[in-house]
Amino acid sequence: MPEDLAEIYRSTYRSLVRFLYRKVWDAERAEDLAQEAFARALVHKPENARGWLFVVAANMARDDARKAARERRHLTLLKSEPDAVHSEPEDRIDADAKRERVHTALDLLTPRDREALLLWDAGMSYDEIATQTGLARGAIGTTLARARRRLVEAYDAGSEGQHVARG
């Protein structure tokens, strides 16, 4: 196997899973897709493997999301708690609710803003994000600024309704 791909696998796998998770909202599915993307990279041996992986992963996630739209919601509710630090049921419920709000808030972003934000959070540079999204490099900062602002606003707007319940 190519050395660089092995290295990319070490450095990028978790990022790719995280990136995918925020698209499919199912941890196991995200891992499956990430592994599938790497398995394809082993075959295709792309030149810019990192960028290629995210493109392929994004495409797979999109296909997957369509197919799994119905079951996804159910699965998300059943998934084990990602935030392992909190083991108390109440904390878990709280964390689930927060994650669901983040999910909702992310869904409220424009696809382009969301993609840029998730790619940045997955560790991509502005240059890489520009290549990936087709945005001008100089527009990435503005895109991210807007995405972050909207995410926070949408999250806060979503949590207002639950403020009383959360205490």
Next chain:
Amino acid sequence: MQEVRGNMSHVDDGTLHAYLDAELTPVERARLEAHVAECAACRNRLDEERALLERASGLLGLAQPPERAAPPLHELRRPSVVWRLRVPVAWAATVLLALGLGYYAGDRPDVSPAPEPVAMRSADSSAAATRLADRLAYRATPPRAQTPPETRPLAAAERKEAERQPVMVVDGAPVSAQLDTVPVGAGAANGVVAIRSRDTGAANAAPASAPQTTRAALPQRTREEVGVSSAIVQREDDRRALVATQWPIIRRGPARQLLGAEPMGVPGLAVRNIRRSPTGEVVLVEQAIDSVTVIQLFQERAENDQFGGVQVRGGTVGTERLARFIGGVRVEIAGPLSADSLNRLLEQVKPIGP
């Protein structure tokens, strides 16, 4: 990026975020810092944007998948990981594996086991070989251009080798089947081999349900006669390449003309593409089971098939279970699924109407 020199103009949000993300060039960075040092308004905004950025990162941090160790990269080639939902080893794979390992035990140490055969056909003639080559060329077509020259599908020498008719002896009995192995995409790393099982009329003497004994009984001589020049097993890589087909896509109408009947498919599955072989004899219907799994239904007029009379289902030679006649069309199924699954799908195949 907006001008950030001196007090002449303020800094826009995008630049502030690029600064916080450490994505400004050193020059831009120095300018911004010089400006912020003198401009209280921009200093405040920088603090605000920093808080916003941290808040957004924190929110994303709430939506983290659980940390789990990544499987070793080399294991991703194995279907047990990637095709987690599949039953990976079909009996047919066992036959191939057994034959392949037996044959390769001596001189090909790097053959990795793989789950499934590429194609199983009941046919034997040069015409059939051509069609098979057709098919294999398609299957072996690498998805990218950067393949070494020896991976050309079916080099002439290989084709010649493919025409050999090695004899397989099962349990000391007379020949009950002949194997015709066609290496494609040769080279140990990318070997694809299709085995065509030839029914010589004594098929019933070769119980397909006992592939392991087949291997055990294979005399050395026979193994060497099986003229395989490449890995006998198909690898995960190549199987994935099945999806990246190079056959031309055609519409339903031309497909109907080629077949003299409606193209066949599994009801309820989305038809990805209808393709035809370069020679125009075989129609391929690709159907998606899910986003990453595509089954392939190779179909041709039954009269094209040299062994049209072979009983294709119901307990003769096991390999024949993956093909079936429907009306005047011979349908063969392939895909990254177990033989059982493929069989069940094949049972459902029927003409797909417009």
